[in-house]
Amino acid sequence: MSLTEIQKALRETVRSTAAAEFGVEFDQIAAETPPKTELGDIAFPVAFELAKRIKQATGEKRNPREIAEVLKTALESARSVGRVEVAGAGYLNVFFERSTFFIENADAEPLPALPVSKAANAIKVCVEHTSVNPNKAAHIGHVRNSVMGDTFQRILKATGKNVEIQNYIDNTGVQVADVVVGFVYLEEMDLAAIMELDRELSSSGKSFDYYCWDLYTKVGVEYQTNEELKAKRAEVLHMIEEGGNPTAELADYVATRNVHCILETMERLGIRYDLLPRESEILHLHFWDKAFEQMKQLGVIHYEKEGKHAGCWVMPFEEHSGTDDHENDKILVRSNGTVTYTGKDIAYQMWKLGILGLDFHYRLFHRYQDGQEVWITTGDEAKSEPGAPEFGGGETIYNVIDSRQSYPQDIVRKGVAAISPERGEKASIHLSYEMVALSPAAAEELGFLLSEEDRKRPFIEMSGRKGLGVKADDLIDRLEANALGEVEARHSDSSEEEKKFIAHQIAVGALRYFLLKFTRNTVIVFDFKEALSFEGETGCFCQYSAVRANSIFRKLAAADSLDSCRERLSDSDAVKTILSSGTGDDIWSMAVLLSRLEETVEQAAAANEPAILAKYTFNLAKAFNLFYHHHRIIAEPNDTKRAVLIVVADMARRSLTSALATLGIEVPEKM
RNA sequence: GCUCGCGUAGCUCAGUGGAUAGAGUGCUUCCCUCCGAAGGAAGAAGUCGCAGGUUCAAAUCCUGCCGCGAGUACCA
Numbered sequence: 001m002s003l004t005e006i007q008k009a010l011r012e013t014v015r016s017t018a019a020a021e022f023g024v025e026f027d028q029i030a031a032e033t034p035p036k037t038e039l040g041d042i043a044f045p046v047a048f049e050l051a052k053r054i055k056q057a058t059g060e061k062r063n064p065r066e067i068a069e070v071l072k073t074a075l076e077s078a079r080s081v082g083r084v085e086v087a088g089a090g091y092l093n094v095f096f097e098r099s100t101f102f103i104e105n106a107d108a109e110p111l112p113a114l115p116v117s118k119a120a121n122a123i124k125v126c127v128e129h130t131s132v133n134p135n136k137a138a139h140i141g142h143v144r145n146s147v148m149g150d151t152f153q154r155i156l157k158a159t160g161k162n163v164e165i166q167n168y169i170d171n172t173g174v175q176v177a178d179v180v181v182g183f184v185y186l187e188e189m190d191l192a193a194i195m196e197l198d199r200e201l202s203s204s205g206k207s208f209d210y211y212c213w214d215l216y217t218k219v220g221v222e223y224q225t226n227e228e229l230k231a232k233r234a235e236v237l238h239m240i241e242e243g244g245n246p247t248a249e250l251a252d253y254v255a256t257r258n259v260h261c262i263l264e265t266m267e268r269l270g271i272r273y274d275l276l277p278r279e280s281e282i283l284h285l286h287f288w289d290k291a292f293e294q295m296k297q298l299g300v301i302h303y304e305k306e307g308k309h310a311g312c313w314v315m316p317f318e319e320h321s322g323t324d325d326h327e328n329d330k331i332l333v334r335s336n337g338t339v340t341y342t343g344k345d346i347a348y349q350m351w352k353l354g355i356l357g358l359d360f361h362y363r364l365f366h367r368y369q370d371g372q373e374v375w376i377t378t379g380d381e382a383k384s385e386p387g388a389p390e391f392g393g394g395e396t397i398y399n400v401i402d403s404r405q406s407y408p409q410d411i412v413r414k415g416v417a418a419i420s421p422e423r424g425e426k427a428s429i430h431l432s433y434e435m436v437a438l439s440p441a442a443a444e445e446l447g448f449l450l451s452e453e454d455r456k457r458p459f460i461e462m463s464g465r466k467g468l469g470v471k472a473d474d475l476i477d478r479l480e481a482n483a484l485g486e487v488e489a490r491h492s493d494s495s496e497e498e499k500k501f502i503a504h505q506i507a508v509g510a511l512r513y514f515l516l517k518f519t520r521n522t523v524i525v526f527d528f529k530e531a532l533s534f535e536g537e538t539g540c541f542c543q544y545s546a547v548r549a550n551s552i553f554r555k556l557a558a559a560d561s562l563d564s565c566r567e568r569l570s571d572s573d574a575v576k577t578i579l580s581s582g583t584g585d586d587i588w589s590m591a592v593l594l595s596r597l598e599e600t601v602e603q604a605a606a607a608n609e610p611a612i613l614a615k616y617t618f619n620l621a622k623a624f625n626l627f628y629h630h631h632r633i634i635a636e637p638n639d640t641k642r643a644v645l646i647v648v649a650d651m652a653r654r655s656l657t658s659a660l661a662t663l664g665i666e667v668p669e670k671m
Numbered sequence: 672g673c674u675c676g677c678g679u680a681g682c683u684c685a686g687u688g689g690a691u692a693g694a695g696u697g698c699u700u701c702c703c704u705c706c707g708a709a710g711g712a713a714g715a716a717g718u719c720g721c722a723g724g725u726u727c728a729a730a731u732c733c734u735g736c737c738g739c740g741a742g743u744a745c746c747a
Contacts, residue, residue: 035690045689048727064727088690089727133747173747312745328673334745341747406675407742434676434741458739486709506709517695518684521676523740530683530696534709537684537695544709552706603687615685618694625710634706649706671709 001104003595004602006080007031007042010094014046017074022067024053037589040085040093047071047090064090098588099576103569106647110597110655111158111662122162126352126394127153130266130273131168131401133175134258136216137209138265139469140526141402141436141462147515147664148433149400150271151610154662156398159605164394167273168348169376171255172280175464177237179212180251182219185232191250198257209261210471212254217467241283252280263366263374265472269508270664272368275391276376281360282348284379288339290358291347291419292332300418301332311335315415330411342408346415353427354393355420362388396427398608403432403521431608433520437461442526443468459525470526479507482532483540491670502668506540509665513539516614516663537618539665545621545628546660546667549653552633552646560634560642562650568643578641583631590627590648593620594655601662610663617659624652 001009011029018024026046034043047068054062068086075084075094082097129149132142153163170176183189189197198208223230239247259276266272282288292313295301301315313333332343350356361384365376375388401409409430417425437459440450448468454460462469484503491499514531518524534540553562569575579588596616604612633649636642657667 030687030689032687032689039690043689045728048689051727091690170747175747309745328743331745336745338745340745403676404741405747408747432676461741483709490707490709522684523677525683527683533696535696536709538709540709541695544707548707548710555706607687611685615694622694628706629711632706671707 001080001101002108002598003101003105003592004598006096006101007599010042010044010075010078010081013074013078014044014071017071018046018050021070022050022054024050024057034093037585037592039087041096041592042094044071044092044094045090047092051090068092096592098579098584099572102579102588102591102644102647103572103575105591105595106566106569106651108651110594110651110658111601112598122160123395124162124164124393125156125396125398126164126166126392127156127398127400128166128168128352129153129400130262130271131170132262133170133173133464134255134262135175135179136213136258136464137207138262138472139462139464140472140475141469143269143472143475143511144433144436144515144524145400145402146266146271147269147512148431148520148610149398150269151512151516151613151663152398152400152431152608154664155601155605155610155613158601158662164391165272165274166352166391167276169255169259169276169278171252171259171278172237172240172283174233174237175216176251176255177233177240178219179216179254180236180240180247181229181232182215183250183254184236184247185229186218186222187215191246191253194250194253207261207473208257209265210473212258213464213467213471216464220465220467243280243284260366265476267368268473268476268504269512270666272372273374274389275362276365276374277348277351277360277391278377279344281377281379282344285358285360287347287351287356287358288343290356291343291350292339294350294419295332295346295415298419300415304329315411315418317411317414342411342415345408345412349397349412349416349428350419351392352394352397353416353420353423355416355423359392362391364388396429398429398431400431400433403434406430406432429608431520434523435461436515436524436526438468438470439525439527442470442528445528446470459523475531476507476511479510479532480504483507483510483534486534487671494670498669502671505666505668506534506543506671509539509543509660510534511539512664513542513614513618516610517618519609519611539660539663540671542617542621542656542660543665543667544671545624546653546656547669547671548628549624549649549656550667551670552649553653555634556646557634560646562646565643565646565650568640569647571640574640575644578638578644586627586630587644587648590623590652593623594648594652597655597659600659613659614663617656617663620652620656620659624649624656627652 011031014029015026018026029046032043034040047064050067051062051064054060065086068090071092072084072086075081075092080097080101082095085093087093127149130146132138153165156163183194201208201211236247239245240251242248301313304310304312304314309329309331312331312335314329314331317328317330330342331340333339347356351358360377361379361381362375363378363383363385364373366374378384399409413425413428416428439459440455440457443450443460480503483506484499487499487502517537578584600613600616604610631645633645636645660667
């Protein structure tokens, strides 16, 4: 019986006993982990709650301790339970039957569902993340989005879901238009010239997205004084939206090149996608028209004849104002007949949920080195390619979008729920997160001049338009260089290739953990020293702990092979003695902690919070370091105890490796 | 104005109503003849923003206030 199963059974015991003995129905049984191993393995503060409910129901006053005693008897007869204590005013502290649990779980998989198969009965969910405007290189703020989304999809897969990963490409928006304005009107380039430039850049080791980053900034600066240039933006945007003209062709080239660059950046971090849905197709395949039709029919939106919004199609939205004068109704179709971004987003969300009644056409966009495919949407049926999986139609849709967009996300969720009340708002989940900002010092370190006012601010928002930000590839490069220095100092005898590979794994671990250790609603104020650190609460610390654990198994004597150690556990009395001895608590608490991975993953999935798993992983690594320092594992003289220690070390390294893999972090061969 | 988020150790942050509020970092002092020191041990460091309330029990829930941030477009 795994820990999760035991917990489930115990909760059920409490629930049914409360119902049978006291006639009180519980839906949620609170359970907690006691602060110390000596206080038990799982605790129920449920007697207090019961006392209150009995009083409410019957007026009868019952002593919590007395109630706890009744529950105690029931819990004691449950499987895997050693003993139960009533502590304090009425706590129920449950102690597991240690040796039974330990022997049963010695070779259990830490996460049964990893890696997940696309089983036929698995629930399909969609996760949209990254969605960087394809007009420049990704910066560290974008990476927070991608790492969050990628980690969350790994967590969902670990809970048995069939996950589809989408990266939305806004290839017809103003940001792309701005860079196109730069190319055409500042650089005076046509498509051929841009393709030539692209070739020159790649042959000199420079990247297209970095070039666009600078150009985008240049356009932004120029707009401030050049009204004529600014007027070109609307013109260019219109051409791009319309399609089928040289400007649109040029824009498509620029956007597609940037998408390739961003995919390469993310691949460095182990982040991949299944599908790239593009805005151009949402426009050209008339997704909005279809959604519009449904919304009109269902009366979700209405045409405004007078007032502030005269001539527009609006959706009522009162959440943000106390008034009922409809001032805050959301406009979906402007008075000139064009659709707003939010309108398009509702149509797109409907497609994701499989309730739009339209589909994209698809073609293969990219194949990763190991053969995994990324597909992209196309509006031209003739260009669609065979072999595309079925996309969209998720049971639940997770959108990883920063918290500044929670207002439009609210509207999308409510709009979609109004069209499909049976699915409701629960089907759309906004995984919001706070931005990555720069400390004033970090901004100056990047060479930006700050005003007096800015210098006093707690942080400064990154801005692609201003070119203010830490580019993802730059930071990964720095991390890899620093890690390589450390690897070289320790393993000068390894091959260059191997050293670089290890440095890469460490760099990815450092960056991913750094972005995951903060909870979603914490603004990360970026600090170079902290982000580049390999000490303390870092990915590197967790990797190092797993590497040490692995090294134990390289030095194991033949007689102490894992199999023979597990066999030695069959002497359950000897195991029992060891686990109940002086150092037994220490060994036992390690075994319990490492068994909590599955529970933690489920908790992270339920709370939509990857940081929960990151914190657990760090605590597991720390606990293993402690265990490692307290016990001589290989040199332990007692045969059974040595077997127990080796088995615990094995369980710990497998749990740690699984936890790290779910965070998208690999364990290097050596460090 | 309204909506949302935040305020916990010098700093950066964890903390599903439950037991003595915890990490990392910084600071002081130790520990490699050892299964790898990217590590470990010990110490100092707290008015959980303020004031009320609910509760057997509040950092956690409710109300008010103070401070900080974001959002509140016929932009995306």
